[in-house]
């Protein structure tokens with residue numbers, strides 16, 4: 297499902313252009329460009345160390361690129377030189393504003409352990425977005441029902457399974473009403489029998505037309521939900537295209553090898 301503007305172009309949600317990222321002398325991203333239009337699901341695949349997490353972290357402004365541009369809903373993130381060969385934000389207010397339009401879900405759930413699920417879900421709406429507490433609670437109840445955790449709303453994360461914690465993390469991300477969601481291997485830390493319940497929630501979000509960038513090793517799932525597959529190798533986009541093309545007719549030897557090792 298794609299939203300169309302008056303001119304008939306699909307609206308761009310997240311775009312990165314010639315993104316480079318180095319840690320010291322080590323260049324992790326070597327000029328990555330990709331674009332997700334509204335309603336698209338981009339699945340990012342690639343071996344360990346290929347730069348997938350760094351790419352998401354640069355988009356979500358947890359890291360600053362060394363070079364290149366990031367646009368969120370057409371708004372370019374203003375960056376300036378940090379004086380050490382890298383970039384830093386030129387406008388803190390802009391960063392704060394854009395950050396709330398993206399929500400990231402991590403491999404390791406990252407719920408606040410000292411808070412109940414309800415408190416986890418309402419924290420950002422109440423304390424960052426300025427939503428009234430009772431409204432945030434009502435919304436959180438809806439979201440926790442949606443991910444099947446309403447009954448657990450007063451439980452602390454430590455008392456939940458990994459699958460439940462990750463579903464709660466997704467509810468927390470949704471409570472920000474993000475315009476795009478970033479998932480970094482959301483099922484990699486789960487016992488195999490818990491993977492399905494999390495994928496079901498993500499599939500549901502894809503079907504309702506959410507814009508998502510999804511790093512995953514679940515190739516069957518990527519094939520099923522993604523509009524586009526991006527294969528990263530050594531900090532570069534080695535190959536990209538529709539799932540059927542990428543999986544059934546890979547061009548590069550590296551992608552062929554990667555697919556044969558993960559399936």
Ligand code: ADP
Pocket residue numbers: 319324342343344345346347348349350351
């Ligand atoms: P992936 O998610 O594809 O496994 P990452 O983006 O996590 O890859 O990491 C890519 C490379 O960058 C790895 O070699 C990793 O060790 C390195 N790296 C990631 N973050 C840092 C950091 N903060 N400092 C130094 N090196 C890093």
Ligand code: MG
Pocket residue numbers: 348349350480
């Ligand atoms: Mg990673």
